[in-house]
Amino acid sequence: MNKIQKLAVLSALPVAAALMALPAQAAERPACPMPTKAEVKRSSDTKVDQPPRGAAAIKGVRVNHIPKGFTYGGVVVNKHHGITEYGYQWGDDRPNADPKQRSLWVRVVCWPKASELAQLKNGPFDMGTFSGDTRTVKIGGRQVLTQEGDGALGDGRYAGWVEREGVVVTVMASRPLVPELAKIINGIKL
Template sequence: MSVTPAQAATAQCPVASKAEAKRSYKAMGDTPPRGADAIKGVRVGYIPTGFSGGQVVVNKHHGVAEYGYQWTDKRSDTDPKARSLWVRVVCWPKAGKLSQLKNAPFDLGTFSGDTKQATLGGRKVLTMQGDGALGTGLLVGWVERKGTVVTVMASQPLVGDLDKIVAGIRL
């Protein structure tokens, strides 16, 4: 049996189990939230304290599989002190260069605005200020390896922690 380049690229990319996809589609939350191993195959080595809940986020579309976890607190999304952290792995076979993130087929957390390149946590990343759909804060993303993209959305109160958050993510 031969493996296509697309299959080979995504074979190393963490994907959600059927049970996790079911939890996501039913919007089932976790109280208290999960910890460093919230996303199977991904370790988030630094998670700021103070989160009261969390939820698995799974989405498949346009040949892309997205798998992540969102940590939140009890404040409303409109509260400027609200704390939210979303770490997502995207299995996108075409991903190979940082510049491609501007045209990535993501449903949410797209790099469609004014993007900048930066170095966070020792990684070259693309950054963009969060928009209304994701709240205020900073969206960052990078190509971890061919076919695998990681994005992190940190609400405004957590932007100062992004260097430690990004440095602590391991696939």
């Protein structure tokens, strides 16, 4: 083997090692972000965070764009019918009837049967169902199902998508935050 061949082989080794590590890294990533026992307890005790948590409020999820102006937040966990709903709600001190009230809810749903966007219309969610007049649109670089928020979710826009098989993400942004919805959705990383 000449010097050039040796250099070519040596320079390929780091690339080969990195490629071999990819399946191991994928195996390390959990299929779906799951709440810890402490988070389940915080949710059932309705603990409030003042000030609210930031980008890593949901373990295994990064919310890279959180609008300003929130004064409190809280973890929300719900387990039922073989699924786990795990999220965080940010809010301010304005009453719900105030049109300037700011709230944001980001949720991950571990639903093993989820594989395509159309399934969200019949999703087994306790809160935040896609039961209204839904549309499929592209927001924040993602194909999402969206609808106007109803009374249970508040005024604003509700959006959801299948991040990968078995993992659904939903976002509810109150009316004052709708202009930032694309940045919010684009900034969510699992």
